[in-house]
Amino acid sequence: MKKHVTLFDICKKAGVSSATVSRVINQSPLVHARTRTKVMKAIRELGYHPSHAARMLARQRTDTIGVIFPDIAGGFYADVLGGIDDVAAESSYHIVTAFSHGDQDTKKLVAAFAQERRVDAMVIMNLFASTAPVIKSAVRDGMAVVLLDRPVPGLKTPTICIDNVNGADAAMTHLLDLGYRRIAYISGPQDNFDAQQRMEGVRRAMNRAGVALTDELVWQGNFGEESARQALRSYLDRWQSLPEAIFACNDAMAISAMATLQDHGYRVPDDVAIVGFDDIDAARHLGLTTVRVPMREMGTAAAHAALEKIQGQEPVVSTMLMPAKLMVRRSCGAELAASRGAPAARG
Amino acid sequence: MKKHVTLFDICKKAGVSSATVSRVINQSPLVHARTRTKVMKAIRELGYHPSHAARMLARQRTDTIGVIFPDIAGGFYADVLGGIDDVAAESSYHIVTAFSHGDQDTKKLVAAFAQERRVDAMVIMNLFASTAPVIKSAVRDGMAVVLLDRPVPGLKTPTICIDNVNGADAAMTHLLDLGYRRIAYISGPQDNFDAQQRMEGVRRAMNRAGVALTDELVWQGNFGEESARQALRSYLDRWQSLPEAIFACNDAMAISAMATLQDHGYRVPDDVAIVGFDDIDAARHLGLTTVRVPMREMGTAAAHAALEKIQGQEPVVSTMLMPAKLMVRRSCGAELAASRGAPAARG
């Protein structure tokens, strides 16, 4: 690595002190215009650029936001990152990303970022309940922390959540409004926060409509394609019949169910209506009716909250619910119903 | 931000010099076992963690790899990032990511990372030819640079490329082998490197098969869904007929063409076969035959190259071609052909 130009080289060349050069760099108004030009000239001629490391040390800040995602998020949360970057870049903040492999790893990452003062703020996709203590202690040490997805109980720090309950409610209500009554629900993992909330929304919608949510119609899934396929198959094997509609806790399972049905010769939505949750890319291409999770907006919201926290502002609201909007497409049979001129009368 | 524990606090508590504490931190063998335990104890009791900023400054290295992606990449390159992180994390390197909005922005980012010595190495998704000068000067300044996607002419630095030519050739050859002769090609933007190479592969396959690539069957696209739709529509309008097969330069266009055909009442692959390039998630769900680009592997390869460069090793090969594998699914009609017991005889 070639020796680089430092601030002192500028001092010599411009014949001023380090303080003055520093002032010029930092756009301080306390410099004579003539001096400034002289210094700028030296800077340009020597090709000087301040060392990030030295600045960090002297100013006791990093101009960096740490982002910690579980690696299982995959391309799924890339939009969140994009959103964070959009607003961070605007304020000249850097982003350091880390993908955690499991909760132990998350703990290490959070601790490292905070304790080595590697970042001014952290955005954490908070999937594991077990991470709570580390997060709390980071906050206690004065780190600005923004949570994505779910709050840490008892911790007052900005938290960006998905409105899972209303989203799931809307999806279920949509199916009910279309006249479906025997509706199956493919759940997510029982220990997953989003899954729990979506289930809650499902219950609420069913209750309101006065339709029972029976055990045979609640299928245990785990967000994976295989789990949905199996759930569907075992229902078919056992009952030799289909529900009128299926609502899956996420798109991956909805799509998998859709494919499985088609493999068995059933048509969607003619024989069974399907609705998912997330609105991943494939959902649009497949005409899957689903609930859209505004990933990018969650990212921008998180970054804004982080920047505010850094500036010491207390957040206006500590937990922010991002609206989850129902995207009506083919798979739920809304078009079918409309073309019949009336809600599908069934069951 | 609460005042934090520094190395000197440990010195006092353990009754040793800063040098010794530093040695302990850095696992130097030149410390008596007894001293080491004493120091470790103090570190644990006081909850000391070395400051990343101070280390960076003193050691003149950042333990950080910078990654610069064009934002248009979207979720598409999330896997690349995951791959980079996998190997970087293993060597305790951090990742700072930046999404560039256009070539001007890319230039700024590259320059900033390099000149402020913000990172030890950079992985750059090299989409714009205009970025070449900045990249070259970063390399000249001693920065370890790894390029993704395409080389900078005249610059010998590790470059991870997609084997676009062979990938496209394989796709086209597959269609030819299935017996199709009137094959349309939806191209990518003319100034895009990947697009140019894929076109090259198409030409090669057609030549080898002795089939002409006529102007009416080369449709100009721009990687966007809308461009494919329009290309297809205007062909339909003009000729009132379809080619036997369509090869699109990327999946987005292939999928869009597929949807457009279906809207017009045509069946895929029965009426028209379709093949894409990239193997995005939706491709699998839609049964689109396509050429798989190994994103994650590109990431790990890039990170490995970056780490080697940091250690001063000259790269074994300066440009590495990642194999692009044909994924045969429904849309190309291979199953159809097979069930007929012979290549589709057409044209």
Add this chain to the structure above:
DNA sequence: TTGTAAGCGTTATCAC
């Protein structure tokens, strides 16, 4: 308006 000098928290080079 400009300069002096003391940090910022490590690492690294010497002696001892």
Add this chain to the structure above:
DNA sequence: GTGATAACGCTTACAA
């Protein structure tokens, strides 16, 4: 083995 002490490159009171 261990301890002074000088870097590392910038910021920021405090003086002038």
